[in-house]
Amino acid sequence: MAITLSGSDTIPAPPLSSRLTTQQVWGILLLAPYLLVFLAFVVYPVCYGLYLARDPQNYVALYNDPIFARAAVNTLIFLVIGINVKMLIALFLSGFFAQQRPWIKWLSVIFILPWAVPSIPTILSVRFMLNPEWGMINHYIFALTGDDGPNWLNDPTVALTMAIGVHIWKSLPFWTLILLTGRLAIPHDLYEASEVDGANPWQKFRFITWPSMQTLYVTCTLLSMIWTLGDFNSVYLLTGGGPADLTHVLSTLGIRYLRLDQLSLAMASIVVAMPLVLPLVYFMMKRLSR
């Protein structure tokens, strides 16, 4: 894999000679455990996976598989809608949580719960809520309107929307917190000065908040994109990829092929995501290794 993309200015290792100091020997010894893990569980699997996916026939098969095409489209929808909605709400809520009120402080402690608890039980909880016959939601729809509620997870569009909702529910607190940190770092006198000048809330946001948070917001969006691409739980545990395999995304599709014992297809489906993933990874590494 394109490890060279990392753009590192590597220090060429000097030839192992007797000039190695004890300190350097210790340095190598202490780095060895990680290098071993890296070789055994990253390098070897990745190379082996690429070897399995080498046959161009796999990509033809993938191209001809309607489930793959659907999963690719779903992934794009999931990314575009999921991330933008999530980040915009997070940006808005970071402003809300920046207000100094005791009750807002308490709310922020509760607000972090979705992030702090494991996703499996909560996603299953949502799944039960959405059950058409016994679920809480349809129970109330029936009680209020006398009509049967929709069969939530049986319609691919609705089911995918619900999966995006679960994803947002889970990760919104984290991003709100990050953006809140960015917001609190803006010097307060900027706002005071603008108040003297008679700026309205929108102008304060437009000319003070946004310019200071722009970079952070973009970084968060890109990082969130990588993590959202790898979000297996929200889709798999809510819809299982159904109905009729119409709600798969790339991360669940690979596992589906794996379960069907089509390992080379599974690998191929991951390889085709790389043109999207690698530039993002490259960008993030540039940001973080400064």
Next chain:
Amino acid sequence: MKLPTLREVGTEAKLLLIGIPVFIWTMVPIYHMFLFAISPKEDAFSGKLWPDHPTLHNFHIVFYQEHYFLRDFWIQFWNSTVIALAAGALTLFIATAAAFSISRLRVPGGRWVMNLALFTYFIPAAFLAVPMYRTMGNYGLLNNHWSLILAMVTIASPYAIWVLKQASDKLPVELDEAAVMDGATTLQLFRLVYVPLMMPSLVAIGTYAVLLAWNEYLYAFLLLSKDTNLTLPVALGNFLAADDSPWELLMTTGFIYALPPAAIYYAFKRYMVGGLTAGAVKS
């Protein structure tokens, strides 16, 4: 006490208008889970917001393993605990050693290793799962707890090394120099100077790795398959296999499973927020 002005009341109302939906949105799935956990079976499906006869009977059934789906509850709880702690300890050891080596000893090629680690961190774990599954098969580790422990260490280490390296870069070099002047060996430097100074970050990283492993579903469900080998999240997922799965018991088990990580998160929150969120995104 002076009366609030009309404008202040208006601001407060607007804030409440945001705060109340946020509270409801956050709590609904969690409350729903809790509601099922304290409801007897007949109340669970009645759609009431509070059961007529709240009960702890579901917890009794889970703790005494009195249901087909729960016959291995305690051993699965134990598996989850062991795997989480082992992955945490191993990650901590590997990452601390690597960060010390890269940041303090300035090992040749250290920066390069750091970049490789970061690269791994940014590859979504769900994508690495497919080749990892096959690799564990080749190593003969499938259905062995070590496969999950090692997979979790692989996923947790890169971020751990990165955070620890950032933290160690901030320690003054003079400390090391002084210790070396006093005749400290490299190991003594590590044990007596470095580790004590790094404690807050080590706590944060240890917690991070333990929670990551405890919460992991995908790798656990790929790598482990025998009932008595499973971790709790996989056992929870297996409830779905049956059409008549007992929801109230599933939610009770899920509630029990969610408690330890939530408690740990809140207990270590000050480390987590300072040590981790700041590291996650550096603008």
